[in-house]
Amino acid sequence: DTEVTQTPKHLVMGMTNKKSLKCEQHMGHRAMYWYKQKAKKPPELMFVYSYEKLSINESVPSRFSPECPNSSLLNLHLHALQPEDSALYLCASSRQTNTEAFFGQGTRLTVV
Amino acid sequence: DQQVKQNSPSLSVQEGRISILNCDYTNSMFDYFLWYKKYPAEGPTFLISISSIKDKNEDGRFTVFLNKSAKHLSLHIVPSQPGDSAVYFCAASDSNYQLIWGAGTKLIIKP
Numbered sequence: 581d582t583e584v585t586q587t588p589k590h591l592v593m594g595m596t597n598k599k600s601l602k603c604e605q606h607m608g609h610r611a612m613y614w615y616k617q618k619a620k621k622p623p624e625l626m627f628v629y630s631y632e633k634l635s636i637n638e639s640v641p642s643r644f645s646p647e648c649p650n651s652s653l654l655n656l657h658l659h660a661l662q663p664e665d666s667a668l669y670l671c672a673s674s675r676q677t678n679t680e681a682f683f684g685q686g687t688r689l690t691v692v
Numbered sequence: 693d694q695q696v697k698q699n700s701p702s703l704s705v706q707e708g709r710i711s712i713l714n715c716d717y718t719n720s721m722f723d724y725f726l727w728y729k730k731y732p733a734e735g736p737t738f739l740i741s742i743s744s745i746k747d748k749n750e751d752g753r754f755t756v757f758l759n760k761s762a763k764h765l766s767l768h769i770v771p772s773q774p775g776d777s778a779v780y781f782c783a784a785s786d787s788n789y790q791l792i793w794g795a796g797t798k799l800i801i802k803p
Contacts, residue, residue, distance in 0.1 A: 584735075623793060683738075686733070
């Protein structure tokens with residue numbers, strides 16, 4: 581299994597909603613990441629987890645809350661988002677933080 | 693200030709010919725470089741990487757060249773195939789691990 585699986589694939593939410601994005605990998609990778617990608621731009625790093633501990637938070641607003649329940653799962657909890665948060669949210673994992681990352685297909689998020 | 697630059701937003705190449713995608717960087721602390729390929733509405737797919745201790749890495753049709761003195765790397769795809777049409781991102785990292793991405797180059801393979 582060399583996949584990073586993200587659910588849901590698409591999500592439409594209102595500005596008062598609470599939702600969660602999920603990411604799962606079974607490659608034994610100990611580093612997991614959340615990226616945000618806007619159209620025609622490279623992915624922007626949001627959070628890095630290393631050995632289930634948050635190691636990097638790229639000044640992301642608190643309406644985005646990551647959670648790493650175990651080494652295979654990574655969640656991104658969303659609350660009170662703004663329309664400008666609409667984007668493709670990508671999860672990635674790697675063996676360690678300094679090796680190549682493998683990406684999931686992403687969740688296309690639309691905030692209305 | 694862009695630390696990783698891909699100066700060509702797009703590149704059009706005839707099928708069967710060589711595609712050469714270029715990437716320049718400014719931070720001499722970068723020690724690991726990666727190329728990713730991305731189709732619309734999908735996550736990037738890792739293609740090939742190179743460590744700063746090497747100047748060339750080859751994997752099938754893909755070869756990455758690194759010129760440290762010029763702070764330049766390039767991805768060669770030969771022969772180019774229609775399925776290679778995608779956006780290609782160059783990324784670099786240092787020992788603290790932060791993937792710094794280029795803006796991407798859209799590669800179009802013409803039949």
